[in-house]
Amino acid sequence: MALPKLPQDINSNQKMKYLTIEWLQSRGVTMADIATLVLEIQQQYVPGLQLEDCMESVDRVLDKREVHNAVFTGLALDELAEQGVVPQPLLDILKRDDGLYGIDEILALSIVNIYGSIGLTNFGYLDKVKMGIIGEVNGHKGSQVNTFLDDLVAAIAAAAAARIAHRYRDQQESLA
Amino acid sequence: MALPKLPQDINSNQKMKYLTIEWLQSRGVTMADIATLVLEIQQQYVPGLQLEDCMESVDRVLDKREVHNAVFTGLALDELAEQGVVPQPLLDILKRDDGLYGIDEILALSIVNIYGSIGLTNFGYLDKVKMGIIGEVNGHKGSQVNTFLDDLVAAIAAAAAARIAHRYRDQQESLA
Amino acid sequence: MALPKLPQDINSNQKMKYLTIEWLQSRGVTMADIATLVLEIQQQYVPGLQLEDCMESVDRVLDKREVHNAVFTGLALDELAEQGVVPQPLLDILKRDDGLYGIDEILALSIVNIYGSIGLTNFGYLDKVKMGIIGEVNGHKGSQVNTFLDDLVAAIAAAAAARIAHRYRDQQESLA
Amino acid sequence: MALPKLPQDINSNQKMKYLTIEWLQSRGVTMADIATLVLEIQQQYVPGLQLEDCMESVDRVLDKREVHNAVFTGLALDELAEQGVVPQPLLDILKRDDGLYGIDEILALSIVNIYGSIGLTNFGYLDKVKMGIIGEVNGHKGSQVNTFLDDLVAAIAAAAAARIAHRYRDQQESLA
Numbered sequence: 001m002a003l004p005k006l007p008q009d010i011n012s013n014q015k016m017k018y019l020t021i022e023w024l025q026s027r028g029v030t031m032a033d034i035a036t037l038v039l040e041i042q043q044q045y046v047p048g049l050q051l052e053d054c055m056e057s058v059d060r061v062l063d064k065r066e067v068h069n070a071v072f073t074g075l076a077l078d079e080l081a082e083q084g085v086v087p088q089p090l091l092d093i094l095k096r097d098d099g100l101y102g103i104d105e106i107l108a109l110s111i112v113n114i115y116g117s118i119g120l121t122n123f124g125y126l127d128k129v130k131m132g133i134i135g136e137v138n139g140h141k142g143s144q145v146n147t148f149l150d151d152l153v154a155a156i157a158a159a160a161a162a163r164i165a166h167r168y169r170d171q172q173e174s175l176a
Numbered sequence: 177m178a179l180p181k182l183p184q185d186i187n188s189n190q191k192m193k194y195l196t197i198e199w200l201q202s203r204g205v206t207m208a209d210i211a212t213l214v215l216e217i218q219q220q221y222v223p224g225l226q227l228e229d230c231m232e233s234v235d236r237v238l239d240k241r242e243v244h245n246a247v248f249t250g251l252a253l254d255e256l257a258e259q260g261v262v263p264q265p266l267l268d269i270l271k272r273d274d275g276l277y278g279i280d281e282i283l284a285l286s287i288v289n290i291y292g293s294i295g296l297t298n299f300g301y302l303d304k305v306k307m308g309i310i311g312e313v314n315g316h317k318g319s320q321v322n323t324f325l326d327d328l329v330a331a332i333a334a335a336a337a338a339r340i341a342h343r344y345r346d347q348q349e350s351l352a
Numbered sequence: 353m354a355l356p357k358l359p360q361d362i363n364s365n366q367k368m369k370y371l372t373i374e375w376l377q378s379r380g381v382t383m384a385d386i387a388t389l390v391l392e393i394q395q396q397y398v399p400g401l402q403l404e405d406c407m408e409s410v411d412r413v414l415d416k417r418e419v420h421n422a423v424f425t426g427l428a429l430d431e432l433a434e435q436g437v438v439p440q441p442l443l444d445i446l447k448r449d450d451g452l453y454g455i456d457e458i459l460a461l462s463i464v465n466i467y468g469s470i471g472l473t474n475f476g477y478l479d480k481v482k483m484g485i486i487g488e489v490n491g492h493k494g495s496q497v498n499t500f501l502d503d504l505v506a507a508i509a510a511a512a513a514a515r516i517a518h519r520y521r522d523q524q525e526s527l528a
Numbered sequence: 529m530a531l532p533k534l535p536q537d538i539n540s541n542q543k544m545k546y547l548t549i550e551w552l553q554s555r556g557v558t559m560a561d562i563a564t565l566v567l568e569i570q571q572q573y574v575p576g577l578q579l580e581d582c583m584e585s586v587d588r589v590l591d592k593r594e595v596h597n598a599v600f601t602g603l604a605l606d607e608l609a610e611q612g613v614v615p616q617p618l619l620d621i622l623k624r625d626d627g628l629y630g631i632d633e634i635l636a637l638s639i640v641n642i643y644g645s646i647g648l649t650n651f652g653y654l655d656k657v658k659m660g661i662i663g664e665v666n667g668h669k670g671s672q673v674n675t676f677l678d679d680l681v682a683a684i685a686a687a688a689a690a691r692i693a694h695r696y697r698d699q700q701e702s703l704a
Contacts, residue, residue, distance in 0.1 A: 012525045019617060045275075065518060066468040066630055072618040073631045077601070085613055089547060090600040099221075100345055102594055103601045103635065105293035110634045113465040116418040117281035124300010166417060169276055173364045188701045195441060241694060242454060242644040248442040249455045253425070261437055265371060266424040278418060279425045282462045283455065289641040292594040342593060349540045397627075451573075452697055457645035469633035476652010521628055 016068045023075050027149050033133035034058050037157040038164070040131065041122050046168045057160040064114055067156065070107045074148030081145040097147045104148045108155035115162035123158035127151060192244045199251050203325050209309035210234050213333040214340070216307065217298050222344045233336040240290055243332065246283045250324030257321040273323045280324045284331035291338035299334035303327060368420040375427050379501050385485035386410050389509040390516070392483065393474050398520045409512040416466055419508065422459045426500030433497040449499045456500045460507035467514035475510035479503060544596045551603050555677050561661035562586050565685040566692070568659065569650050574696045585688040592642055595684065598635045602676030609673040625675045632676045636683035643690035651686035655679060 021031060035054035043049045061067055080086045081094035093101050105127075112119040127150070130138050138150045197207060211230035219225045237243055256262045257270035269277050281303075288295040303326070306314050314326045373383060390406035413419055432438045433446035445453050457479075464471040479502070482490050490502045549559060563582035571577045589595055608614045609622035621629050633655075640647040655678070658666050666678045 013522055016617065064468075065521075065628060069621070069629055069631050070634075072621070073605070076615055076618050077605075079615065080608060080613065083613075085608065085611075087600075087604055087607065089544065090604050093597070093600070100292075100294055100341060100593060101597055102293040102638070103597050105296045106598075106634060106638045107631065109293065109296065110469060110630070114468070116276075116416075116466070117278040117285065117462060118276055120281045120285065120296070121300045121303045124297045124302075125304035126300075127297045128301035165276060169417075170365055189698055192441065240644075241452060241697075245445070245453055245455050246458075248439075248445070249429070252439055252442050253429075255439065256432060256437065259437075261432065261435075263424075263428055263431065265368065266428050269421070269424070276417060277421055278462070279421050279459065282422075282458060286454070286458045286645060290644070292592075292642070293638060345593075346541055452644075452646055452693060454645040457648045461645065461648065468628075469630040469637065470628055472633045472637065472648070473652045473655045476649045476654075477656035478652075479649045480653035517628060 013063070013065065016065070017062050020062055020068045020071045023071060024153075027075060027078070027144075027146070028137060029133055029149065029153050031055060031058050031062075034153060034157050034160070037126060037132050037134070037153075038160045041126065041157070042161045042164050046164060049164070053164065054160065057163050058156060060163060061111075061114070061156055061159045066114055067111050067159075070110050070155075071152055074104065074107050074152050078145045078148050081147070082143065094145055094147050097145075101147070104151040107148060108151040111152065111155035112158050112162075115159050115166060118165060119155075119158040119162035122161050123154055126154040126157055189239070189241065189244075192241070193238050196238055196244045196247045199247060200329075203251060203254070203320075203322070204313060205309055205325065205329055207231060207234050207238075210329060210333050210336070213302060213308050213310070213329075214336045217302065217333070218337045218340050222340060225340070229340065230336065233339050234332060236339060237287075237290070237332055237335045242290055243287050243335075246286050246331075247328055250280065250283050250328050254321045254324050257323070258319065270321055270323050273321075277323070280327040283324060284327040287328065287331035288334050288338075291335050291342060294341060295331075295334040295338035298337050299330055302330040302333060365415070365417065365420075368417070369414050372414055372420045372423050375423060376505075379427060379430070379498070380489060381485055381501065381505050383407060383410050383414075386505060386509050386512070389478060389484050389486070389505075390512045393478065393509070394513045394516050398516060401516070405516065406512065409515050410508060412515060413463075413466070413508055413511045418466055419463050419511075422462050422507075423504055426456065426459050426504050430497045430500050433499070434495065446497055446499050449497075453499070456503040459500060460503040463504065463507035464510050464514075467511050467518060470517060471507075471510040471514035474513050475506055478506040478509055541591070541593065541596075544593070545590050548590055548596045548599045551599060552681075555603060555606070555674070556665060557661055557677065557681055559583060559586050559590075562681055562685050562688070565654060565660050565662070565681075566688045569654065569685070570689045570692050574692060577692070581692065582688065585691050586684060588691060589639075589642070589684055589687045594642060595639050595687075598638050598683075599680055602632065602635050602680050606673045606676050609675070610671065622673055622675045625673075629675070632679040635676060636679040639680065639683035640686050640690075643687050643694060646693060647683075647686040647690035650689050651682055654682040654685055 032055065035051055035058050038054035038057060039049060039051050077086065077094060081091055084091065086094060108123065112123045126134055134150050134154055137146050137153065208231065211227055211234050214230035214233060215225060215227050253270060257267055260267065262270060284299065288299045302310060310326050310330055313322050313329065384407065387403055387406035387410050390409060391401060391403050395401045429446060433443055436443065438446060460475065464475045478486060486502050486506055489498050489505065560583065563579055563586050566582035566585060567577060567579050605614065605622060609619055612619065614622060636651065640651045654662060662678050662682055665674050665681065
């Protein structure tokens with residue numbers, strides 16, 4: 001799979017966000033896919049939560065520089081492993097998505113932490129049950145290397161869900 | 177519930193481990209309860225895994241000073257909240273096990289990290305589905321405050337499972 | 353030292369922030385003390401940075417629920433240890449500010465992470481050299497227990513410095 | 529700089545450790561360089577500490593699978609950036625060692641955490657003052673990209689120092 005064409009000189013946050021979204025799409029994941037995960041895990045806690053609200057929360061998470069950097073790094077490693085240019089023994093580790101590798105979870109954690117530790121539980125759950133797009137991405141065991149992609153997607157969804165939980169509380173408290 | 181009687185002068189690691197186990201028991205959780213969780217989440221990955229192996233792994237996790245300190249701190253907060261001596265507004269937060277508190281997950285993470293990030297997924301999963309003793313402990317919504325207890329137990333189980341995964345790999349590789 | 357008087361029913365974020373500031377003050381640390389640390393570590397990177405900018409950044413960090421919860425928990429433990437009501441062996445560990453305890457750094461890390469991992473370096477540095485108010489607080493080895501206070505203050509300063517670094521970059525890039 | 533020649537089939541932990549050491553050396557860092565850092569930060573706390581003890585502690589840290597994975601991943605990114613094959617905008621971020629990147633600290637943290645949070649302070653301090661080999665490596669601003677190398681070295685030193693602190697305590701307590 002080809003990398004998205006990138007302008008030579010990228011330096012504003014908005015451009016970085018755009019590139020992050022584009023890169024996720026080029027690997028097969030849309031913002032709507034992630035928002036669907038958020039809705040599924042958060043709707044039992046927030047009455048009346050809509051997909052639209054979840055889209056907006058995913059969008060806010062994707063504003064963050066930490067998220068751009070984690071996504072760029074993880075997806076670059078997935079792609080460079082596909083191209084076979086990653087040096088050994090890392091190449092084999094990435095290609096077989098070694099369950100003891102752990103660096104994929106580490107990058108994901110840097111995204112989850114942005115809205116605090118309450119996202120940890122949802123991240124672990126999503127990663128374990130391989131819900132929705134995460135399962136699809138994880139199942140692509142052909143030529144594609146998705147060692148980082150599934151964890152990054154679970155982390156963005158967990159962060160967006162944590163953001164909704166915080167905002168719902170703020171709203172409840174301002175009404176009280 | 178009364179605290180276990182403690183010798184005045186505690187300073188060896190073995191005594192600390194003994195106190196950690198005793199304190200967990202006084203809150204209603206035995207090592208066998210935790211080992212049962214480990215077996216349930218790890219048996220699909222390690223052929224022939226026995227409860228005894230899981231007990232041994234929980235025992236090794238409980239050797240660690242970081243685990244003692246996290247357990248002492250979390251359970252002290254649970255008990256002091258029960259006694260009503262924790263200052264406000266923290267007292268109310270602990271008593272209602274506020275989902276946005278997050279410090280319980282933070283302490284748990286310090287246990288999970290001992291065997292690396294691969295424990296994160298199991299921790300999140302256990303915490304979400306409230307498996308076995310975690311669900312029992314979480315359901316005690318009478319006079320007992322168990323805000324930290326359930327997360328600590330999930331973390332010890334996740335760490336013990338990660339330890340088994342590492343050792344199983346080592347064993348496989350030495351046979352290869 | 354007496355706890356600040358608290359309104360019976362605390363539930364809005366603004367009240368929590370107010371309580372957080374009040375509690376830090378009751379332990380001997382003002383927002384200006386923290387802002388002074390921020391200025392000292394960040395002024396070499398941001399030309400023209402003023403104490404006022406640092407005050408504003410500390411103020412924004414103190415808006416966050418994660419910060420409130422970490423401060424409430426850490427300072428409650430410091431105070432309950434002073435009062436001698438924390439159960440053993442934790443009481444002795446807290447009273448002697450045991451260098452291997454580690455839970456103080458864990459709570460601090462939950463604050464540092466809010467603005468991403470770039471705060472880690474400054475946190476470690478502040479905690480090691482015991483700059484300004486951190487050294488003062490750490491030196492109070494009389495009846496006061498400040499095991500958590502110094503790490504919490506270093507963490508708030510490191511987070512506020514990281515926030516300034518992010519915003520300075522955004523500003524530079526929007527000018528480019 | 530060429531990668532070290534690697535045997536085709538790497539799967540035992542001992543081989544991974546050997547490769548980790550070889551790779552660090554090929555980037556200009558020896559185990560003795562790291563042990564020297566450990567001695568400098570830990571000798572004030574442990575009377576009679578020798579370089580040899582520090583070498584042994586670095587050696588134990590390098591036994592850990594988490595350390596291998598973090599080192600392989602970070603140094604692969606440094607080298608692939610040097611070769612210019614990392615996709616944009618990540619390539620530019622890595623080449624200029626962007627202070628807001630943060631993923632280098634994230635990988636380092638996964639090493640530091642192995643011996644608990646007490647390593648955090650030393651990691652931050654080493655990374656800030658750029659002590660010894662860390663300063664040398666950081667100063668190589670020619671064709672070499674060392675964005676990850678300096679943080680990885682600081683993390684290994686901080687973990688080895690934390691390990692010594694834990695063992696010194698155990699020893700003291702067994703004598704008591």
